Amino acid sequence: MTETLRPSVLVTGGAGYIGSHAVLALKDAGWPVAVIDNLSTGFRFAVPDGVPLYEGDIEDADLLALIFAEQGTQAIMHFAGSIVVPESVSDPLKYYHNNTVKSRAVLASAVAAGVPHFIFSSTAAIYGAPDVDAVTETTPPAPINPYGWSKLMTEQMLGDVAAAHPINFCALRYFNVAGADPQARTGQSTAGATHLIKVAVEAALGKRDFVSVYGTDYDTPDGTGVRDYIHVSDLAAAHVLALEALIDQPERSLTMNCGYGRGFSVLEVLDAVDRVTNIKVERRIEGRRAGDSGALISDPSLIRSTLPWQPQHADLDTIIAHAVQWERKLSDLRGNS
Secondary structure (H helix, E strand, C coil), X not given: CCHHHCCEEEEECCCCHHHHHHHHHHHHCCCCEEEEECCCCCCHHHCCCCCCEEECCCCCHHHHHHHHHHHCEEEEEECCCCCCHHHHHHCHHHHHHHHHHHHHHHHHHHHHHCCCEEEEEEEHXXXXXXXXCCECCCCCCCCCCXXXXXXXXXXXXXXXXXXXXXXXXXXXXXXXXXXXXCCCCCCXXXXXXXXXXXXXXXXXXCCCCCXXXXXXXXXXXXXXXXXXXXXXXXXXXXXXXXXXXXXXXXXXXXXXXXXXXXXXXXXXXHHHHHHHHCCCCCEEEECCCCCCCCEECECCHHHHHHCXXXXXXXXXXXXXXXXXHHHHHHHHHCCCC
């Protein structure tokens, strides 16, 4: 695809963690890109110079129509939403609003404006706690928390809308996203984050006193939860390739897992953080969290056979090293506060 044929892309939640990496991947590859973000969990500094940032809510149909007109938007990458599983259990209405109702609003605006391509930030949480070694896209969805349900409902909407209107979509089901841009241009910046690698790196750098290990009685080799960790920059690259695939075959929609196909337990991740930082992170054993599953590992065969996706950072120590590099830069950005 030549640069002159690349359509303008609107990234929702583009000032957030994964969204900002997608913006970089698009910009680096020469795509025209703009961002909408309400900055509730995103940061202005995460949006690169030269990329238009519209501060506002994705439920604002008038604002979306304005952006589509100003930018000539022909594709949407939809990252905006809420992502904390235990919070979804305690506040399910927040998740059904932010992740499902607002996704419907974005999709309705896209259909009204004739935007033909839509990439959706879905999740492996739609699989729940599957009794398989690795989940494929044909593994029956069975969410065990409102977060997973809120994303699965949006996938259903996308399928129905694509059948009724001239729009195609790709739903990418992420496994555990971690790490940061290798050039330290952006990374996970939200205070109070709950992602294990982020939390452990903060502890290693003295920003937390300990790391909670939630549950040691799962049916896993060491009793702690096992997850498939994927580098955020590899995930961002998959989004760009997925967009190219949608443009190349506009009659086709896709739903694909995004992971490496290998799992690491909580204790294995903490050991790796110790190894990379040469600092022993204190562990504190606690009970299971609501909505967590014991093990969740991807079978990435479909994405590898469908897209020319070649992960560049599929190594746990590399993921952690990039997270450490970003965490140190983040301290400087915030004046070591």
